[in-house]
Amino acid sequence: MGRYLLCLLAALVGSGALAESDDNGLERGRYLFQAANCLSCHTDFENDGQPLAGGRELQTPFGSFYTPNITPDRDTGIGNWSDDDFIRALTEGIAPDGRRYYPSFPWPAYRGMTRDDLLALKRYLFSRPAVRQNNRPHRLKWFVSRKTLGLWKWLNPPPERYPGDTGSRGAYLVNVLGHCQECHTPRDIFGILQLDAAFKGNPELDAPDISASGIGDWSDEELSDLFTDGMLPDGDYVSGHMAEVVDYASSKWTAEDRRAVIEYLRSIK
Ligand code: HEC
Numbered sequence: 686m687g688r689y690l691l692c693l694l695a696a697l698v699g700s701g702a703l704a705e706s707d708d709n710g711l712e713r714g715r716y717l718f719q720a721a722n723c724l725s726c727h728t729d730f731e732n733d734g735q736p737l738a739g740g741r742e743l744q745t746p747f748g749s750f751y752t753p754n755i756t757p758d759r760d761t762g763i764g765n766w767s768d769d770d771f772i773r774a775l776t777e778g779i780a781p782d783g784r785r786y787y788p789s790f791p792w793p794a795y796r797g798m799t800r801d802d803l804l805a806l807k808r809y810l811f812s813r814p815a816v817r818q819n820n821r822p823h824r825l826k827w828f829v830s831r832k833t834l835g836l837w838k839w840l841n842p843p844p845e846r847y848p849g850d851t852g853s854r855g856a857y858l859v860n861v862l863g864h865c866q867e868c869h870t871p872r873d874i875f876g877i878l879q880l881d882a883a884f885k886g887n888p889e890l891d892a893p894d895i896s897a898s899g900i901g902d903w904s905d906e907e908l909s910d911l912f913t914d915g916m917l918p919d920g921d922y923v924s925g926h927m928a929e930v931v932d933y934a935s936s937k938w939t940a941e942d943r944r945a946v947i948e949y950l951r952s953i954k
Pocket residue numbers: 718721722723724726727743750751752753754755762763774780785786787788789790791795806
């Protein structure tokens with residue numbers, strides 16, 4: 686009994702010490718993870734998949750992509766990746782073995798993340814439970830292949846800065862972490878973002894214009910309600926893709942970040 690108590694005490698003291706020391710940036714990593722919404726694409730919620738173990742089907746005009754396992758499992762996930770492997774994947778779209786990633790992974794947006802933020806994000810991801818689950822191959826149209834991705838990348842160089850980008854906190858949340866343009870900017874038939882119409886809406890996804898002209902009639906409070914719980918000014922709720930953005934990302938923003946996003950959207954002509 687005495688020994689048991691002693692062990693318990695040691696455990697308590699141990700955990701106290703851990704809580705007091707810096708959490709190694711985990712909280713910051715978690716915030717970035719949410720703002721960038723890594724969870725929803727990499728989890729097959731529909732089929733009760735394990736968080737981040739992948740397997741979610743993403744339907745696109747180019748075929749179906751199945752997201753990979755990004756848990757720290759060493760065999761089937763990314764547990765063996767170094768910091769530089771992770772940074773290269775998210776900022777250059779290149780795998781540790783040299784394969785190029787399809788832009789269905791929004792790395793062209795994440796490319797703008799700072800190195801410190803990428804490392805905090807990786808630390809958080811690696812603190813999540815490892816899940817053993819093999820990746821499922823994509824089912825793509827015949828004309829889509831990794832071999833042409835170099836060409837795609839050449840045609841579609843991710844911009845250093847998006848047009849009208851002020852480098853502000855709002856711009857970082859919208860263009861980089863929130864990858865809002867992936868849905869709200871129209872694309873041409875090659876899937877290339879039409880940046881001269883940035884934020885003017887993508888009819889194929891039913892994503893509306895969210896530039897200053899699109900949200901001109903909305904009050905700050907209405908926008909804030911939308912980002913907090915998905916409510917539209919008419920009392921209805923957003924659905925589909927945007928409902929996921931609200932659930933996993935924008936509802937987690939601090940009030941300050943919410944204000945920064947609204948201010949930035951209003952600045953886009
Ligand atoms: C819109 C959906 C989507 C979002 C959001 C998304 N991913 Fe992915 N991710 C993908 C797809 C699809 C692939 C596979 C691309 C391919 O096969 O070329 C992928 C691939 C990856 C890979 C490569 C894994 C491997 O085994 O090679 C990593 C790492 C990754 N994502 C991490 C992240 C992180 C971290 C976030 C959040 C910052 C994130 N993803 C957000 C769709 C997404």
